[in-house]
Amino acid sequence: MSDDLFIKMVSTLTSLPGIGKKSAYRIGFFLLRADDATFKQFISNLTTVKERLKFCSVCGGLTEWEICDICSSSNRDSSIICVVEQPEDIFFIESTGEYKGKYHVLNGSISPLDGIGPDQLRIKSLIVRAEQDAVHEVLIATNPTIEGDVTAAYIHNILKEKKIRATRIAHGVTVGSTIEFADQYTLGKAIRSRLVL
């Protein structure tokens, strides 16, 4: 066995998020066993996407161009901006089919322990966009974590001063699950956010 070389492959793969040593072994051997054409295609796919994808200069989402499809689309409602922490959150919200407005990516959340304050996030550009006449609502979809909640409260305060309507996605019991399996914080939030039927 040529330990050093393979260990190099394993440590390269464990640098990826969510990949532990056992997964890295499995993926490493899969790549070693793949025929050369398949391996080259794999590498070229990753490289092409990496080279071509950029971040939209308006919303911060992924795009091949200067401005992304959603920002430049006339079919999307420009009166509402959905604020998310990461570009990938746009994919998850789009997959619901429930949202037809525009987006704004913060690139993180306020986290003093990690040295991330409001100035490190794309908050100023959000406020500039929200102050445009056409915008009637900012839907804050940061994560239901302490950092996400602090970020939501921070943005809400600024928007309140500027008299711009802010909303936040609901947090509650997972659809299809049971109350028994909801943790106490989620269940508490679901009770406080109860809706009149």
Next chain:
Amino acid sequence: MSDDLFIKMVSTLTSLPGIGKKSAYRIGFFLLRADDATFKQFISNLTTVKERLKFCSVCGGLTEWEICDICSSSNRDSSIICVVEQPEDIFFIESTGEYKGKYHVLNGSISPLDGIGPDQLRIKSLIVRAEQDAVHEVLIATNPTIEGDVTAAYIHNILKEKKIRATRIAHGVTVGSTIEFADQYTLGKAIRSRLVL
């Protein structure tokens, strides 16, 4: 969002074993966010290892050379050959520090449903190696699955005819676990393979 390009990256990543859609999204965004130097290093590490690693012409394990370190080492016991299904199994056995002999990789196990018979495996070359005077034991370490057991029995029968000693690694209750969590088949095997104290 530039869906098509990113979806291409996601589907490239889900082609890896054990990587589902959610993991592929997470890894994909990690690679997109990585700076160019880190990304290039990642790709070059994988490519270098893929180009340089080959399979040992004797045991079938991984090596940079014609014959691997273990096969060419004079510090390893040539009187015992450990038979494994896959090259990666050598890593796992080496990590125990309990084995000082040589190896032989079958490249799979007998599985008629998948069209894999003894001729598709490296069994003939194993028998040739085992018939050398110096070999006193063949330790069969195929997986404790139906296919692994059938393969072990097949090899055992050939070795018995040739009067070569065959052994098999023990199967039983996981060390550090409790009897309660062992499945009935493992527990049954552990009872049948009980040792005199």
